[in-house]
Amino acid sequence: MPAPVLCQSCGAGRAALRRPKTGRALCRACFVAAFEAEVHGTIVSARLFQPGETVAVGASGGKDSTVLAHLLRLLNERHGYGLRLLLLSIDEGIAGYRDDSLEAVRRNRGRLGLPLHVLSYQELYGWSMDRIARHVGPKNNCTFCGVFRRQALDRGAALLGADKIATGHNADDVAETVLMNFLRGDVGRLRRCAGILTGGEGTLPRCKPLKHAYEKEIVLYAYFQGLDYFSTECVYAPNAYRGHTRTLLKDLEAVRPSAVADLVHSGERLAVREDVRMPTQGICQRCGYLSSQPLCKACVLLEGLNRGLPRLGIGKPSRLQKALTGAEKPEAGFQEDSEQSSNAVRTIDF
Amino acid sequence: MAAPLCVQLEFGGGAELLFDGVRKHQVTLPIQPGPWDIRCLLVWIKENLLKERLELFMQGDSVRPGILVLINEADWELMGELDYQLQDQDNVVFISTLHGG
Ligand SMILES: [Zn+2]
Numbered sequence: 537m538p539a540p541v542l543c544q545s546c547g548a549g550r551a552a553l554r555r556p557k558t559g560r561a562l563c564r565a566c567f568v569a570a571f572e573a574e575v576h577g578t579i580v581s582a583r584l585f586q587p588g589e590t591v592a593v594g595a596s597g598g599k600d601s602t603v604l605a606h607l608l609r610l611l612n613e614r615h616g617y618g619l620r621l622l623l624l625s626i627d628e629g630i631a632g633y634r635d636d637s638l639e640a641v642r643r644n645r646g647r648l649g650l651p652l653h654v655l656s657y658q659e660l661y662g663w664s665m666d667r668i669a670r671h672v673g674p675k676n677n678c679t680f681c682g683v684f685r686r687q688a689l690d691r692g693a694a695l696l697g698a699d700k701i702a703t704g705h706n707a708d709d710v711a712e713t714v715l716m717n718f719l720r721g722d723v724g725r726l727r728r729c730a731g732i733l734t735g736g737e738g739t740l741p742r743c744k745p746l747k748h749a750y751e752k753e754i755v756l757y758a759y760f761q762g763l764d765y766f767s768t769e770c771v772y773a774p775n776a777y778r779g780h781t782r783t784l785l786k787d788l789e790a791v792r793p794s795a796v797a798d799l800v801h802s803g804e805r806l807a808v809r810e811d812v813r814m815p816t817q818g819i820c821q822r823c824g825y826l827s828s829q830p831l832c833k834a835c836v837l838l839e840g841l842n843r844g845l846p847r848l849g850i851g852k853p854s855r856l857q858k859a860l861t862g863a864e865k866p867e868a869g870f871q872e873d874s875e876q877s878s879n880a881v882r883t884i885d886f
Numbered sequence: 887m888a889a890p891l892c893v894q895l896e897f898g899g900g901a902e903l904l905f906d907g908v909r910k911h912q913v914t915l916p917i918q919p920g921p922w923d924i925r926c927l928l929v930w931i932k933e934n935l936l937k938e939r940l941e942l943f944m945q946g947d948s949v950r951p952g953i954l955v956l957i958n959e960a961d962w963e964l965m966g967e968l969d970y971q972l973q974d975q976d977n978v979v980f981i982s983t984l985h986g987g
């Protein structure tokens with residue numbers, strides 16, 4: 537049996553992992569301390585929070601949001617951030633679908649001692665997914681679910697009076713998104729996706745305190761701390777293109793672990809040429825959510841549902857925009873809203 | 887090897903879904919001419935325990951990148967990875983980071 541490797545930090549404990557970012561072997565206690573200190577460092581150096589803020593933590597019951605909620609509660613107490621933290625979960629209203637993950641969120645709420653708010657699509661939009669599915673049929677309900685999901689955290693957090701949203705996106709997620717936007721030539725998203733604090737102007741600011749944390753370390757942190765989370769079917773299943781991107785990233789990481797941090801860095805440092813036309817970003821006339829069209833996609837879909845013409849919102853966006861906004865004419869040379877390509881970017885941690 | 891090896895295998899983070907949702911498996915590895923290293927163990931798991939979608943668990947003769955392996959609570963990267971030779975009563979944990987939540 538090989539002799540156990542000793543911790544390169546304290547020199548005493550038996551090393552429990554090799555850190556992907558630095559290659560250093562650390563014992564459990566030194567790793568936990570270093571990991572917590574680094575997330576604190578990220579929060580402080582990027583000035584993610586102000587004292588007195590109410591922060592809604594998007595809680596899906598999965599590994600990233602579970603670790604995020606645990607860390608924010610801990611660091612808020614340890615370093616006196618002065619934040620009011622609350623957990624926000626979204627229930628799409630699909631019978632059976634969220635039962636297990638919401639159960640995991642509820643178990644964690646007990647352990648964390650943070651208030652939990654579960655908001656349903658019914659409360660946020662007046663329609664549950666089951667009811668939408670009965671109206672639009674199984675072929676189109678994914679469009680509705682995806683569009684509504686992108687806004688659900690924003691609408692929910694605003695409803696709860698939060699000042700900011702924190703999501704569990706980790707370094708691997710950001711690296712993957714940088715890579716995917718690059719592969720797709722989606723310059724608008726490429727410029728935004730590596731930001732640690734985004735939003736403002738009509739929408740709530742969103743931040744990613746785990747942006748520099750490797751997935752491997754998040755999972756091992758949860759394992760060593762005995763955090764309980766819910767895992768669902770493989771992330772390869774739903775979106776083939778993202779799946780391939782993820783595989784590529786994992787394969788690169790296996791050869792050179794710094795690939796993840798390097799890609800995040802590339803995303804941060806990329807400069808877009810002055811003469812590149814960016815999609816115009818405006819605000820939805822009805823709900824205030826970011827939209828390049830007078831009405832955001834969610835409001836268009838809702839309007840269709842409420843008028844009893846649920847298929848209105850699917851396909852041909854510009855003609856519909858014109859019909860719904862009536863008098864107000866859309867600007868000439870309107871840009872296709874990049875937010876409308878479905879499944880394009882996983883912006884919410886569910 | 888004089889006697890069969892008893893080891894505890896654990897699957898988590900969603901990897902258990904490939905094993906009928908069962909997390910802990912107490913297994914006895916039969917006597918074989920050479921030593922039982924992790925490379926052999928993976929072949930044995932593939933042939934005896936895995937229920938579905940091999941490609942989500944293995945790639946080549948190793949685990950798929952994104953599946954973490956702990957041997958007696960330590961990262962297998964510190965233990966020789968595929969070359970680690972199993973001892974009786976060892977505990978091997980496989981945690982998927984590839985499953986969403
Ligand atoms: Zn140590």
Ligand SMILES: [Zn+2]
Binds near residue numbers: 821822836
């Ligand atoms: Zn709107």
